[in-house]
Amino acid sequence: MAKLKKRSWAEPFKIKVVEPIKMTTQEFREKAIEEAGYNTFLLRSEDVYIDLLTDSGTSAMSDYQWAGMMMGDEAYAGSKNFYHLEAAIHKYYGYKHLIPTHQGRGAEHILSQIMIKPGDVIPGNMYFTTTRHHQELAGGIFADIIVDEAHDPESTYKFKGNVDLNKLSNIIKEYGAEKVSYISLEGNVNMAGGQPFSMKNLKELYELCSKNNIPIMLDATRIIENSYFIKTREEGYADLSIEEILMEICSYTDGATMSSKKDHLVNIGGFLALNDDHLAQKARELLVVFEGLQTYGGIAGRDMEAMARGIEEAVQYDHMKARIGQVEYLGEKLLEIGVPIVKPIGSHAIYLDAKKFLPHIPQDQYPAQALAAAIYEDSGVRTMERGIVSAGRDKKTGNHYFPKLELVRLTIPRRVYTQAHMDVTAESIEAVFENRDSIKGLKMVYEPESLRFFQARFEKLT
Numbered sequence: 242m243a244k245l246k247k248r249s250w251a252e253p254f255k256i257k258v259v260e261p262i263k264m265t266t267q268e269f270r271e272k273a274i275e276e277a278g279y280n281t282f283l284l285r286s287e288d289v290y291i292d293l294l295t296d297s298g299t300s301a302m303s304d305y306q307w308a309g310m311m312m313g314d315e316a317y318a319g320s321k322n323f324y325h326l327e328a329a330i331h332k333y334y335g336y337k338h339l340i341p342t343h344q345g346r347g348a349e350h351i352l353s354q355i356m357i358k359p360g361d362v363i364p365g366n367m368y369f370t371t372t373r374h375h376q377e378l379a380g381g382i383f384a385d386i387i388v389d390e391a392h393d394p395e396s397t398y399k400f401k402g403n404v405d406l407n408k409l410s411n412i413i414k415e416y417g418a419e420k421v422s423y424i425s426l427e428g429n430v431n432m433a434g435g436q437p438f439s440m441k442n443l444k445e446l447y448e449l450c451s452k453n454n455i456p457i458m459l460d461a462t463r464i465i466e467n468s469y470f471i472k473t474r475e476e477g478y479a480d481l482s483i484e485e486i487l488m489e490i491c492s493y494t495d496g497a498t499m500s501s502k503k504d505h506l507v508n509i510g511g512f513l514a515l516n517d518d519h520l521a522q523k524a525r526e527l528l529v530v531f532e533g534l535q536t537y538g539g540i541a542g543r544d545m546e547a548m549a550r551g552i553e554e555a556v557q558y559d560h561m562k563a564r565i566g567q568v569e570y571l572g573e574k575l576l577e578i579g580v581p582i583v584k585p586i587g588s589h590a591i592y593l594d595a596k597k598f599l600p601h602i603p604q605d606q607y608p609a610q611a612l613a614a615a616i617y618e619d620s621g622v623r624t625m626e627r628g629i630v631s632a633g634r635d636k637k638t639g640n641h642y643f644p645k646l647e648l649v650r651l652t653i654p655r656r657v658y659t660q661a662h663m664d665v666t667a668e669s670i671e672a673v674f675e676n677r678d679s680i681k682g683l684k685m686v687y688e689p690e691s692l693r694f695f696q697a698r699f700e701k702l703t
């Protein structure tokens with residue numbers, strides 16, 4: 242018998258329930274996207290074939306999680322599911338206080354309000370839309386301290402999520418340490434392509450921040466995926482479990498905001514975690530005003546149970562290997578075809594480089610927005626713009642930010658699609674790539690004041 246050259250990975254689960262999806266015609270899709278103002282956020286989900294808009298809240302839950310949903314204790318106060326979730330946060334993340342919120346931005350709101358004074362600066366390893374928005378609403382100024390490699394889609398640097406400590410030192414010199422509310426440190430940096438930071442970089446950051454008395458607040462949304470990359474990419478970590486790496490990361494931080502809709506394999510939920518007693522007290526005071534009581538904060542008991550169980554599953558090596566393996570599978574197919582994507586392949590999505598894909602469309606004609614619309618027209622695959630529309634406008638000058646990265650994100654929900662879905666997606670991208678010269682730029686005809694990408698409307702330029 243011939244020897245196998247390669248041993249493939251496969252999903253560590255089998256499928257028990259299926260949800261049918263609708264097949265549509267090109268003509269139908271051209272009309273649907275026009276009606277949606279060429280904004281994939283405005284499409285109806287039932288008109289989408291393969292939904293790669295986001296990995297947020299779109300995961301498939303396990304039978305263990307669904308069983309937990311039946312165990313929801315929906316008491317207004319003191320739900321037992323809260324205590325299960327609290328125990329899971331202590332066990333896997335190690336933080337002292339759990340402040341549950343309806344989703345990640347609820348936690349960002351509270352953290353920003355309790356820690357940022359007007360005029361403060363919040364250095365971060367690249368911006369995230371909702372995170373920066375809450376920092377600005379609290380009167381803060383975001384400062385980008387990510388390494389330069391993160392802004393270069395071609396750079397194959399393994400830890401593009403790293404903080405550039407020189408950039409941070411300069412900010413401390415310029416503003417004074419007392420003006421730095423905290424460091425906003427994101428795991429597997431979303432806007433950079435799902436790129437991790439290394440433990441070495443975090444330890445150096447911790448040292449610098451300890452000297453200057455600056456707290457580090459982790460955006461833990463995809464920190465378990467970051468832990469997997471530390472295990473597989475960083476020297477000295479191969480023999481540690483994801484659990485051990487996760488705990489070590491958190492030990493260098495003072496708290497975290499979390500959108501459980503990603504790593505935790507649930508459809509809704511999030512939290513703020515803190516170690517400081519006084520800050521936690523302040524956070525709970527705001528929690529009851531904006532989210533809900535301290536033992537549910539906007540999440541149903543059953544959803545807290547699904548979160549607690551999801552955390553247990555998310556730290557499993559086999560789960561992560563298959564999850565990230567599937568993203569790599571799609572990315573490698575696109576690289577084979579010669580489609581320009583952000584390198585290295587990240588954890589939760591493939592990012593098309595729209596500047597290279599559509600060099601004939603200037604950035605102020607929204608090339609990534611136009612590309613996302615063209616992909617939907619071709620196959621019904623829904624993707625997301627992550628470029629100039631997402632970046633928004635500079636609050637002071639009113640001008641567009643012109644981000645170096647003009648990307649379309651193909652985000653893979655966890656445990657939802659098969660390898661065949663990835664093949665169909667790659668084939669659609671290939672077809673669009675072959676016809677790229679025919680794609681036209683867009684004009685923005687409706688622009689909301691904040692987080693404009695969610696609801697903006699466009700028309701095709703002729």
Ligand code: P61
Nearest residue numbers: 295296297344345346369370371431462500502
């Ligand atoms: C996403 F187009 N992400 O990736 P919430 N931090 C980080 C996130 O990725 C994140 C949140 C905080 C989404 C949903 C989304 O511009 C957008 O639970 C690293 O969504 O409130 C969310 O967590 C916020 C899509 C959010 C967007 C903002 O698809």
